[in-house]
Amino acid sequence: MPWERMLVLAFALGGVWLYDGMTLRRKMSKREKYVYGAIMVLSLYMGIDYAVNADWPDLFDIVGLLKPASDAIDKILRG
Amino acid sequence: MDIRKQTISSFQMSVLFFVFMTGSSIIFVPGPLIERAGNSAWVSLLLSGGTGFAILGMLLFLNRRFPSMTYIDISRKMLGSTITLLFGLLTMTYLFHMQAAIVVGVGQFMISSMLRETPMYVFTFLIFLISSLTARAGIEVMARMFMLIMVITAVSVMIVLTLALPDYHPSMLLPIMPKGIVPVFYGAYYTFGFPFVEIFLFGMLLPFTARKKRRLLPKHMLISLGVSTFLLCTVTLCSIMVFGAYAAENPYLLFSIARLVEFQEIIQRIESIIGMALILGSYMKTTITLFVLSLFMARLFRIKDSSVLVMPVALSGFLLGLVSYDSATQWFGIITTVHPLWTALVLFCPLLVVTLTAAIRQPSIQGTGPDTEPAQQGVAIENADGCTGQSPDAGDESPGDPESTGQSPDADDESMGNAGSASEINGVTGKKGSREQGSAAGGPKHSGSSAS
Numbered sequence: 267m268p269w270e271r272m273l274v275l276a277f278a279l280g281g282v283w284l285y286d287g288m289t290l291r292r293k294m295s296k297r298e299k300y301v302y303g304a305i306m307v308l309s310l311y312m313g314i315d316y317a318v319n320a321d322w323p324d325l326f327d328i329v330g331l332l333k334p335a336s337d338a339i340d341k342i343l344r345g
Numbered sequence: 346m347d348i349r350k351q352t353i354s355s356f357q358m359s360v361l362f363f364v365f366m367t368g369s370s371i372i373f374v375p376g377p378l379i380e381r382a383g384n385s386a387w388v389s390l391l392l393s394g395g396t397g398f399a400i401l402g403m404l405l406f407l408n409r410r411f412p413s414m415t416y417i418d419i420s421r422k423m424l425g426s427t428i429t430l431l432f433g434l435l436t437m438t439y440l441f442h443m444q445a446a447i448v449v450g451v452g453q454f455m456i457s458s459m460l461r462e463t464p465m466y467v468f469t470f471l472i473f474l475i476s477s478l479t480a481r482a483g484i485e486v487m488a489r490m491f492m493l494i495m496v497i498t499a500v501s502v503m504i505v506l507t508l509a510l511p512d513y514h515p516s517m518l519l520p521i522m523p524k525g526i527v528p529v530f531y532g533a534y535y536t537f538g539f540p541f542v543e544i545f546l547f548g549m550l551l552p553f554t555a556r557k558k559r560r561l562l563p564k565h566m567l568i569s570l571g572v573s574t575f576l577l578c579t580v581t582l583c584s585i586m587v588f589g590a591y592a593a594e595n596p597y598l599l600f601s602i603a604r605l606v607e608f609q610e611i612i613q614r615i616e617s618i619i620g621m622a623l624i625l626g627s628y629m630k631t632t633i634t635l636f637v638l639s640l641f642m643a644r645l646f647r648i649k650d651s652s653v654l655v656m657p658v659a660l661s662g663f664l665l666g667l668v669s670y671d672s673a674t675q676w677f678g679i680i681t682t683v684h685p686l687w688t689a690l691v692l693f694c695p696l697l698v699v700t701l702t703a704a705i706r707q708p709s710i711q712g713t714g715p716d717t718e719p720a721q722q723g724v725a726i727e728n729a730d731g732c733t734g735q736s737p738d739a740g741d742e743s744p745g746d747p748e749s750t751g752q753s754p755d756a757d758d759e760s761m762g763n764a765g766s767a768s769e770i771n772g773v774t775g776k777k778g779s780r781e782q783g784s785a786a787g788g789p790k791h792s793g794s795s796a797s
Contacts, residue, residue, distance in 0.1 A: 274466050278663055281474075282656045290653060298653050301646050305657040312664035325442055326669045329683060332690075336683045343381075343531035345524070 268317070275313045355558040357488035359565035362547060364495045365633050366573040368626030369447055370540040371502065372454070372599050372619070375581045377681055380593035382532025384585060385522045387578045389532025394574035396533075397541035400693065401570055403700040404544065405563045408551040410703055412559060416548030417644035420695070423702040432695040433645040436545075439691045440641060443543070444634045444658075445666035446680065448472045451627045452666070453673060454597060459620060469666050472628055477659035480636040481652050484553050487636065491629050498622045502576075505599065505619060506583050508606045517589040518582065538685030544570070545692040546637045549644070635659055 286302075294302065315322040353361075375386070382389040404416075411419050420429040452468040479487060522529065547566075554562050584598040587605065595601050600623075603616040636651075639658050643651035670676055 270464075274470070274667075278470065278660055282660045286653075286656050294653055295649070297646065298648050298650065301642065301648060302653060302657055305654065305661055309657060309661045309664055312661065312668050316664060316667045322668075324669050325438060325665060326675075326679060329438070329442070329679070329687060332683050332686050336686045339534070339686060340682050343527065343534055345527050345531075 268319075271317045271319070275317050279309070279313060351483045351485040352553055352555040353484055353488045355554050355560075355562040355565045357492065358547075358550065358554050358562065359569035360492050360495055361484075361488055361550070361633060362544075362566055363569045363573050364491050364498075364626065364629045365546070366540055366544070366570065367576055368498075368630035369450060369623065371577060371580055371626065372597055372623045373450060374536060374540065374577060375584045375598045376592070376596040377677075378532050378536060378581060379585060379598075381535055382528045383524065383590075383593070384518060384520060385529045386532055386581045386585065388521070388529050390536055390574060390578050390581060392529060392533040393536040393541050394570075394577075396537055397544055397570055397574065398567070400542065400544045400696065401547075401566060403696055404548045404551060405566065407548065407700060407703055408559075408562070412556075413552050415552055415640065415644050416545075416696070416699070417641060419548075419703065420699045423699050423706065430645065432691075432698075433641070435691040436695060437638070437641065437645075439687055440546075440634065440638045441658075441661060441665060442669075444631060444638060444662040445669065447627050447631045447634065448476075448662065449666040449670050449676065451624060453676070454600075454623060455620075457673075458597065458600060458616075465670070466663075466667060469663055472624075472631060473659045473663045476628055476631040476635050477655050479632045480639065480659075481655045483652070484550070484636065487629075487632055491632075494625050494629060498625050501618045501622045502580070502599070505603045505606060505615065506579065508608050508612060508615070509583065509587060509602050512602075512605055513583065513586040514589070515586055517586055534685050535681060538688045539680065542685075542688040542692050545696055546634065548696065549637045549640050550633075635662070 311322070312324070314320070315324070378386045378389060407416070407419050411422070414422070417429060417433060420432065424432070448469045449465070451472060452465040455468050456463065456465065479490065551562070580599055584592045584602065587602055588595065588598070592598055600616050600619045603619040604614065606615050607613050635655060635658060639654040640651040642648070642654055642658070648654070
């Protein structure tokens with residue numbers, strides 16, 4: 267159900283922002299903020315993908331490039 | 346507590362290593378391994394265990410050459426910033442996947458074995474929540490906590506394997522290699538991908554060993570890996586002795602063995618103990634992976650405090666587990682087929698390149714050794730085994746700036762991150778005062794300290 271997924275996302279994202287907001291407030295350097303922001307953007311992308319069940323490209327789609335070679339090795343070893 | 350100043354003893358490091366290697370693999374490895382290698386599964390484990398020892402050997406070699414430097418710092422020094430960044434980004438793809446895979450594995454186990462109607466996110470969210478809070482607390486907290494949990498887990502597994510003795514049929518172990526040597530390599534290929542190549546992660550943790558305990562580090566780590574391999578072989582052999590050829594049909598063999606245990610009609614259905622052991626083992630492994638990944642990213646992007654990244658990394662792992670997991674079939678396909686090649690390319694190969702470069706360039710570039718390290722200072726905290734979390738030299742020598750002494754892998758990244766700088770070689774910042782204090786305290790002046 268969409269509302270269930272959005273609730274999960276709200277809990278997860280909200281929890282991280284709340285916790286880090288309290289513990290890291292004004293303690294992060296510029297570089298730390300950039301890297302933190304980059305990871306959060308990535309998380310937001312995956313979160314929206316999960317919430318709307320869109321099946322956007324993810325890590326496995328990239329790693330899937332190794333599938334033909336992996337399958338070939340698997341076939342050789344399986345005999 | 347500032348995690349940058351935390352150190353642990355070599356024994357605690359070996360315990361972390363043991364729980365990391367054994368935590369989830371003891372449940373997940375035997376089933377698919379026996380499916381591939383049959384009765385020679387234990388031979389495959391010994392073969393891939395050999396590669397595990399080789400990987401550990403490389404890490405210990407690098408740690409001996411550069412005791413206060415993490416894998417990323419060493420790579421930056423050996424290969425330069427650009428190649429390190431490229432290798433690091435590739436490695437990160439697997440590390441992100443790994444933390445999600447461990448937790449999704451637990452979720453799958455719980456759904457398939459016990460709580461069939463519960464959504465996956467309930468398990469993954471709770472495990473990531475606890476793991477991230479533990480990782481945020483630092484390596485000292487992790488080492489102390491995991492010592493106790495490891496004992497509980499190991500005792501539980503031993504109890505189950507011992508109580509299952511009446512169900513063992515040693516005749517099922519034969520013949521050992523009915524289809525020749527190829528299935529042995531097939532099984533070794535699988536176990537190379539999981540769990541042995543993951544030893545790589547400890548390249549980021551070895552510098553946290555307290556200086557006084559570094560001498561014993563190789564011995565403790567090698568024994569830990571040996572015990573872990575032995576335990577995996579034992580579980581695999583016991584599984585074959587109980588189920589024979591049908592062991593390949595069952596993904597959670599230790600859990601199934603526990604189901605069969607019946608002792609004097611009093612002790613029955615103790616599989617929940619194995620469920621508990623799996624959750625604890627996976628929680629510990631997830632915590633270590635989360636800590637390492639945060640530290641990896643911090644060193645790669647030259648950030649001082651890696652604890653800042655723990656929560657967003659945990660969040661990304663949680664969401665990755667939700668979006669990438671489409672079905673059990675696709676998941677097992679990735680784990681069993683793609684994993685070995687993926688890990689070989691992004692973990693093993695970069696480590697091999699760095700190690701070979703360090704070995705070839707050995708005469709020209711000296712790292713700090715145990716006799717030449719400058720004074721270090723850490724927070725004096727009693728560890729569980731009586732060793733202080735502080736560098737033992739702080740009490741004897743003039744204290745230096747904790748960040749300048751290079752004790753913590755999160756030390757000043759201007760000194761730790763720049764390849765070829767004099768301060769990076771011995772892990773000390775450009776602060777003259779601390780270097781002079783360190784050498785005045787008794788360590789001989791190191792010729793490499795002025796070389797770049």
